[in-house]
Amino acid sequence: MSEQKREHKWPKKLMEVTDVAEQALVNHGLEQNRSRELAKVVIKALAFLHGGRVFYFPKGEGLDLALRDREIWERFDGHNHEELSREHGLTTTRIYGILAEQRKLRQSDKET
Numbered sequence: 001m002s003e004q005k006r007e008h009k010w011p012k013k014l015m016e017v018t019d020v021a022e023q024a025l026v027n028h029g030l031e032q033n034r035s036r037e038l039a040k041v042v043i044k045a046l047a048f049l050h051g052g053r054v055f056y057f058p059k060g061e062g063l064d065l066a067l068r069d070r071e072i073w074e075r076f077d078g079h080n081h082e083e084l085s086r087e088h089g090l091t092t093t094r095i096y097g098i099l100a101e102q103r104k105l106r107q108s109d110k111e112t
Contacts, residue, residue, distance in 0.1 A: 018043050073102035 025035035085092045
């Protein structure tokens with residue numbers, strides 16, 4: 001694929017991603033203009049981190065599990081293993097495993 005053809009594809013993809021982000025924010029209850037502003041902020045942040053590189057987004061169950069695991073990490077207070085296991089229908093052993101995986105991910109982020 002020529003450089004010129006590749007150049008012309010990204011504006012459409014950028015528009016699509018921005019539109020999806022904006023609509024998701026509207027669907028979440030934000031006002032249209034505020035959603036548009038925040039969508040641009042998010043897109044610029046993603047471009048800063050991943051701009052110029054191929055970036056993979058999982059979908060379906062893979063995405064749902066990754067977001068669930070992040071939520072578990074964010075809500076963990078050092079003592080609520082059992083509460084999190086009940087809320088997510090998981091064993092406390094699995095909660096410990098998820099926390100270990102999330103900890104490892106964050107440690108590898110700091111190393112790069």
